[in-house]
Amino acid sequence: MNEYLVDNNDLLEDDTIFALSSGGSAAQATAVAIIRISGTQAPAILQSLTTPGTPLPKPRYAALRKLYYKEQPLDQALVLYFPGPHSFTGEDVVELHCHGSRAVVQGVLEAISDSSKLARYAEAGEFTQRAWRNGKMDVLQVEALADLLTADTNSQRLQALQQLEGKLSETYQSWREKLIAGLAHAEAVIDFGDDERFGDDDFENPEVGRRLQQESVWGGVIDQMQSLRKEMEVQLSDQRRGELVREGVRISILGPPNAGKSSLFNVLAQRDAAIVSDTPGTTRDVLELTLNLGGVKCILQDTAGVRTETDDTIEREGMKRAFAAASQADLIVSMIDSTDYQAGITILDRVLTECIHTVGADDDDYDDTGVADVSSLTPGSVLLVRNKYDLLSNGSSSSLYPATTDDLAGIFDISCVTQEGIDHFLDNLTSLVLSRVSGAATSSSFQSSGEGALITRARHRQHVTCAVDALKRFDFLSRQGTIAVDMAAEELRLAASELGRITGAVDVEDVLDKLFTDFCIGK
Numbered sequence: 419m420n421e422y423l424v425d426n427n428d429l430l431e432d433d434t435i436f437a438l439s440s441g442g443s444a445a446q447a448t449a450v451a452i453i454r455i456s457g458t459q460a461p462a463i464l465q466s467l468t469t470p471g472t473p474l475p476k477p478r479y480a481a482l483r484k485l486y487y488k489e490q491p492l493d494q495a496l497v498l499y500f501p502g503p504h505s506f507t508g509e510d511v512v513e514l515h516c517h518g519s520r521a522v523v524q525g526v527l528e529a530i531s532d533s534s535k536l537a538r539y540a541e542a543g544e545f546t547q548r549a550w551r552n553g554k555m556d557v558l559q560v561e562a563l564a565d566l567l568t569a570d571t572n573s574q575r576l577q578a579l580q581q582l583e584g585k586l587s588e589t590y591q592s593w594r595e596k597l598i599a600g601l602a603h604a605e606a607v608i609d610f611g612d613d614e615r616f617g618d619d620d621f622e623n624p625e626v627g628r629r630l631q632q633e634s635v636w637g638g639v640i641d642q643m644q645s646l647r648k649e650m651e652v653q654l655s656d657q658r659r660g661e662l663v664r665e666g667v668r669i670s671i672l673g674p675p676n677a678g679k680s681s682l683f684n685v686l687a688q689r690d691a692a693i694v695s696d697t698p699g700t701t702r703d704v705l706e707l708t709l710n711l712g713g714v715k716c717i718l719q720d721t722a723g724v725r726t727e728t729d730d731t732i733e734r735e736g737m738k739r740a741f742a743a744a745s746q747a748d749l750i751v752s753m754i755d756s757t758d759y760q761a762g763i764t765i766l767d768r769v770l771t772e773c774i775h776t777v778g779a780d781d782d783d784y785d786d787t788g789v790a791d792v793s794s795l796t797p798g799s800v801l802l803v804r805n806k807y808d809l810l811s812n813g814s815s816s817s818l819y820p821a822t823t824d825d826l827a828g829i830f831d832i833s834c835v836t837q838e839g840i841d842h843f844l845d846n847l848t849s850l851v852l853s854r855v856s857g858a859a860t861s862s863s864f865q866s867s868g869e870g871a872l873i874t875r876a877r878h879r880q881h882v883t884c885a886v887d888a889l890k891r892f893d894f895l896s897r898q899g900t901i902a903v904d905m906a907a908e909e910l911r912l913a914a915s916e917l918g919r920i921t922g923a924v925d926v927e928d929v930l931d932k933l934f935t936d937f938c939i940g941k
């Protein structure tokens with residue numbers, strides 16, 4: 419395809435662009451290939467491919483057309499014409515649904531690029547970029563489209579569709595409008611000294627009337643901004659459900675050496691993804707694989723075995739990585755060898771306490787107990803798995819539980835060798851994953867999509883957090899009486915601009931540049 423690409427410096431926003439939009443490449447045969455052309459020259463290009471005098475298809479209706487290049491037939495294709503602005507990009511768009519063989523696709527692409535020199539091959543995401551530029555979608559919807567195009571699971575698809583529909587955009591827009599209204603009131607209060615618009619005549623003493631009026635307007639603004647802030651805080655306290663759906667729920671397998679962590683990893687992967695051996699300390703790096711549990715994307719991690727002491731520097735590094743992974747996990751599968759229960763519990767107890775209540779990722783020394791810090795782990799995010807159940811005589815395992823038992827989401831006896839207990843464990847793990855994202859766009863809530871204003875990216879969270887911070891400062895300043903109104907108003911302006919950045923109402927070129935490069939060519 420590179421032959422169609424032109425020098426980046428020559429790219430113009432009003433060029434007519436074209437691309438193979440149906441995925442794959444011109445070198446791969448498919449049943450049908452869709453070639454898309456967007457820009458002012460699109461209808462002319464279509465006409466140059468058909469015999470002279472052939473009319474353009476009726477807008478938005480499919481028509482069968484014979485395509486020619488240099489008087490040789492290229493293909494018999496289904497052709498669609500979407501005159502702008504009623505098209506995906508907002509420009510004139512032509513779609514050619516051709517037979518997907520290499521000869522046809524390459525022939526048609528060559529004909530488009532060569533015959534008239536009217537168009538150039540599109541850059542990655544350029545069609546979407548035009549849609550955004552022409553006001554067909556906002557940044558949130560561009561992000562949703564990117565998510566939809568890369569969705570692996572049901573929940574990711576539903577969430578992306580919901581955001582594409584504009585649910586999230588509506589929420590942020592309405593919040594921003596409220597802030598701007600508040601700002602307008604604040605400015606009226608600021609101007610009030612020289613402004614007679616509040617009808618002082620209604621009051622016997624104009625000065626008293628003025629002050630009363632001013633206070634009541636201001637009081638109303640303060641109340642509205644406070645309830646707006648509460649709405650935002652509710653959205654922020656969503657346990658990151660939307661982000662979990664989008665990014666995947668991180669599940670770390672943690673435990674002492676030889677507990678069978680890699681064996682479980684392989685059972686869940688349904689292949690030999692990790693090395694299993696009877697040598698303790700086999701796994702050193704953190705291994706990851708993606709699982710679909712109940713329609714939710716999960717990232718499963720196998721980690722190095724943790725123990726209290728080791729002289730091996732590589733093993734120490736492995737343990738450090740295991741800790742870092744576990745501290746960032748959303749769920750932990752803590753595993754012990756049932757035949758070595760007591761030793762396992764002692765280690766796990768300590769490890770879990772550290773992972774749940776502290777983050778050890780920055781510690782050079784595993785033995786250092788870090789200061790309590792943020793961790794994505796919450797009580798109920800640890801499943802205790804007692805492995806090698808097959809080796810226990812009469813299946814009785816110890817009833818001793820770790821001291822952190824309050825934090826446990828369940829205790830499971832399994833065998834990675836006989837696969838006993840695996841299904842039961844997996845069912846429970848799946849339920850736990852689902853409960854983590856409940857309220858996000860799962861199929862049921864999508865139907866009754868009343869709310870659905872979930873944050874789906876860290877970028878959104880950051881801006882909403884900044885807006886809330888500005889509203890907190892507003893609250894403080896506004897309580898100082900009308901004396902600090904102008905400073906308070908500035909905070910409203912700041913909060914509005916933070917929200918504007920989410921939808922792209924306020925400058926977001928850098929966000930978009932990054933986003934469009936993630937798109938495939940043809941989208």
Ligand SMILES: Nc1nc2c(ncn2[C@@H]2O[C@H](COP(=O)(O)OP(=O)(O)OP(=O)(O)O)[C@@H](O)[C@H]2O)c(=O)[nH]1
Binds near residue numbers: 678
């Ligand atoms: N009998 C029995 N053996 C098991 C079971 N699960 C794992 N093993 C064995 O236990 C040994 C250790 O297994 P691994 O999966 O390598 O253990 P690990 O926890 O990943 O070990 P490190 O990576 O060294 O921390 C291997 O010899 C496995 O075959 C089980 O359920 N039953």
Ligand SMILES: [K+]
Binds near residue numbers: 695696697698699700
């Ligand atoms: K091992």
Ligand SMILES: [Mg+2]
Binds near residue numbers: 679693723
């Ligand atoms: Mg291992």
